[in-house]
Amino acid sequence: MLSTSLERTRAMVECAQGLGVPRGSAMFKHALDAVSFISEDKIAAKVDYLKKTFRWSDAEVGMALSRSPMMLRRSKDALRSKSEFLISEVGLEPEYIAHRPAMLNYSLDGRLRPRYYVVKFLKANGLLDRDRDYYATFTLVEKVFVRRYVCPYKEAAPQLAEDYDAARSGELPANFKFT
Known part of the structure; x- marks a missing residue:
């Protein structure tokens, strides 16, 4: 971030806040990292993918991203396979996963x-x-x-x-x- 322009840094801060991560929270630096160098179009596409793949509402996606913003950096294949496993095989409800998105960071x-x-x-x-x-x-x-x-x-x-x-x-x- 030190080498990025002030304009780009401001855009990253706005984007991180737009994901529902408050500036003062411990997750804010992770949100900045997650949105750095990803276009807003790609972030919007990933949010749509999360909604579709995990059967989440807008509110659930917002909650999940505010707790685990690095999900934006996960590949679609990794997210899809975890969704299939957690929902279809384990039988977890989409809402349960949205409240505990950290489990999506595990192998x-x-x-x-x-x-x-x-x-x-x-x-x-x-x-x-x-x-x-x-x-x-x-x-x-x-x-x-x-x-x-x-x-x-x-x-x-x-x-x-x-x-x-x-x-x-x-x-x-x-x-x-x-x-």
Whole structure:
């Protein structure tokens, strides 16, 4: 930003604010980064794509972008595949995702899908005592996730750690194939 013109910097600030990110918020610098060097037409096209792909209203897109403006930098393919997974496979409501857009920053194959499979496996085998919030599951740091969802079940499901590692490397272990 230091090398951009004052006019361009002002346009970036207006654009970031137009996304619903207030100047004083912690997300404002991320919003500036997200809109820097992207034309307003491309931003509008990405907003339309988000609405269509995630089935979001204008308000939901605004909320999601104000919480995770770097979504504007994600590829359409990455957003589409995460939308298909989270809505169609996991069964999350579009509104739920709009309120928690940070999960769209995580790797689909390295984090979201493997963790979903672990929780689904544990539920299917009666090993979880209650339903878990997927957002909370997805956002845990790796060490904590393994400590809470893999290690306690070493005796009941000895293959779980190995299956989880395989899923993180792109394989779909037989234990994670649900009908």
